[in-house]
């Protein structure tokens with residue numbers, strides 16, 4: 033009986049919070065607003081540099097505000113799958129501090145787009161990794177999470193919404209075609225997303241990232257696949273992980289760490305596209 037009462041009370045609380053005029057995320061929205069206010073205070077600071085020489089003497093310094101400046105813009109888009117069972121679960125994950133993770137956008141299976149972090153702010157989505165010489169990817173990218181349990185196909189509604197969102201981001205921030213990549217590409221040693229089911233070919237047809245041509249040439253005799261992977265952007269410090277990440281993105285039919293002749297042809301073709309950037 034006591035347990036039934038507790039359940040009823042819990043149901044009541046859930047019902048009230050879901051029906052509150054401000055919605056179930058009223059508290060976390062307030063948290064977000066307060067935090068952005070703190071950041072506003074940070075960028076308003078007009079502090080001179082505090083530098084000291086090797087003997088500890090202060091180096092003269094003064095703040096003089098310029099009249100020519102702007103706000104920094106994202107230059108990459110990183111695509112993820114959530115590997116969770118529902119978009120509600122992901123919204124929850126990104127609105128509790130214990131997880132320390134977030135993304136700018138989450139796209140639900142029905143195509144609904146949740147915007148969770150302003151594009152000019154830093155979301156915690158990419159973590160440790162390396163693409164070319166970029167290591168702090170969170171500071172220069174937009175993170176997009178797609179609701180997907182990692183084993184299923186992405187829905188048409190999700191891809192439609194994604195393409196519209198990407199077009200807007202590409203235009204707003206002038207993001208180069210080469211800079212639309214997956215989490216797996218940035219962090220091959222740690223991350224498998226968005227995986228081999230993700231339609232990179234469709235994205236490339238719309239100008240987001242690259243895909244190999246239908247007709248492939250053999251690479252030249254002296255073709256070095258490690259250098260090619262590196263020049264595309266992959267961290268080759270774990271070569272097998274880099275090959276698997278490349279195949280998850282550009283081959284997709286098999287994701288073993290071996291490069292077949294077909295894989296090498298694809299790699300050469302994609303490498304030429306990246307080098308032409």
Ligand SMILES: [Zn+2]
Pocket residue numbers: 111112113157215223225
């Ligand atoms: Zn991810």
